[in-house]
Amino acid sequence: MFAERAPLREEILELIEGEKPSLLQCKTFGERILKKLMNFVDKFINDMTGN
Secondary structure, X not given: XXXXXXXXXXXXXXXXXXXXXXXXXXXXXXXXXXXXXXXXXXXXXXXXXOO
C-alpha cells in the first residue's frame, strides 16, 4: 500500500511462520493469501473514502 504496488507472492510466502507449504502448494497458497490481502486493502480504502 505504501509502495503503491502489490506484494509479490514470494514476499508473502517468506512471512509465513511455522510449517511452509510444499513447492506444489506455494503458487495456489500464495495467490490465495494475496487475493485476500488485496480485498482487505481495497475494502479498507473504499470505506475510508466513502465509496
